[in-house]
Amino acid sequence: MSARHLYSLEAEELNYGFLAVKAKAVLSKSLNDEALTDSDHEVLQNAAKFLSNISEGARLVETKELHGHKSDDRLAALSVALDPLSGLQSISEDEDIADFIGQLSAELGTVSTRQASHSPESKDKLKLAADIFGGIYNYLNSSLSEKHRVLTNSFDG
């Protein structure tokens, strides 16, 4: 009769936290034109999928259409991204968030197949994606820190 969600919530935060840390690091490598490893490409694919989930999550809450897919991943991705996104200057108040994040996801998807250096427009998008992942890491790390307070003033933690 249970508190199952506490463990599941923490698992989500750690899962997205590790993804954000790794995505930020790989994007930084890519922006510096460093060669990417197989493992880096795997991270980029996961990061693109995560951004795509945020985009689809934003569309879902607007249209209430699920298109035969489960809502969990899309709503979870949107939930962890909204706070960090609101801190970004480059997103205007009337921006269509679903389109905006959808474009970043597509850009990440093409990085792994690109041979030449990034175009200036592509670099801007990748920098923005790196900022978003940085913001998500900070947000999740704060939340996890709150859950794991070591010095508390009561037995409840």
Add this chain to the structure above:
Amino acid sequence: MAAFSEISYLKRRNQTLILGLRKRFDEIYSSDFPTSTPSLIIDLIRDILVELSNQVESSSDEDYLILVSRLVQSFGGFLEFVDNAHTDQTPRALVQILEDILGTIDPNSNLLAWPQAKYNYSILDILPVLKRMTENAFNKSTHDQIFHKYPDALKLISFPRTERDNILLHSVFGHEIGHPIADDFLAIYELDPGFQRGLKTASLNVEKDLQAKISKLSGLSLVQFRKDIVDGLIKIFKRGMQELISDSVSAMIFGPSAMFALYDIFIADDLDAIPMAPEFYPPSRMRLRIVNEILTGSGYIAALKKLDKNQLPQGVYDSNTELLKQLEAIINVTDDKGELNKSPFIREAYNWIEAVLPEAIEFAKKEIEKVACSVSLVKEEVPELLTRLNLGLPPNEIGVFPETQVANWRSAILAGWLYRNAAQKIVNGHLVDMSIKDIETIHTLVLRAVEYIILSNDYAEHLKNKGG
């Protein structure tokens, strides 16, 4: 070489944490557990910790190292699952009941029962949690390599340690076993067009109620507001369904014992409290009503009322008839329904639940068919088992030696409830109130009976398989 490096410090700190946690799990490993699941969980966590140690060694990313320390701290919380899962703290009968049920409906799952200090029953499949926690900490091939050795499910079922020896209350295990069944139903239903229709109707109705606020929002604030509506509705809907399906499963597996256990748990509750974050439990009155509907529909309530008063120990029939009347009076009040209408979120989510719940209960019925309680036990076994309890004997068999027959453990628990509900016994020809010691004795006798019944059944199965 720098005199101090924060990265090196973090690495050493993480390695110390990992080593400390490994040692704590090692200390528990050799305990006497009723099943092999605790050892499996410890093996898996040890495997993850070994790989984390490798990653810490090769990483120089400060943020990654910080998250590893958070992950190891989280794993530390899992110590409590296995710490008291040994036989000194977890009676074998509890695990035997759970294995008897789960082994039939979900043979691939592994089970661990543990007493927790918190007054709470719960179930958690730890495997998906561990997988999710570490999914992005490792690359895919390393992650797959760790998990492929382990079974499909590692289910942890906890019970309040205070009630460890109260086998009657553990009828609530039926509810916990219902949770995975509820999750299976919801996983299928979420892909059904009916889910989208339900969500859309509920969301648009809530948005209509909140139109004044919505018209002032745009961009990210509007997305956030709508996300809260959709997310909130799905949460309230799913949590309500999970609890109500699980309650129904409990009644299907344990029969009237499930209702007596819920009454015991809810007696101190505000029966009409509306679902509240973060757990969004349905009102207790609604839960009792649904369990009662299942029991009435299956004939249990009628069977209890039809018991021959003269065949039962004195006081048992009258007390239980009064208790059933009290329960009827509780469920006939509909204040809970009125309360649900006070919030647009709760109202819409519960309209949605009302439309889908009958289909979910039918689904659950099929899933637990092989372990369902049978109404015939009430008449065929319970009266004799009550007589045994009245004589101070474990309610494990019916008949007279040598023509005895092992009873069903569900009947033993139900007899225990009926006898305890009466809370009266004959002393020197007079009916007197039972002492608390007498009630403890009922728990002990029923616990022994359940252990005996399940061992007898296992032995009979063993002989059958041997061709004996």
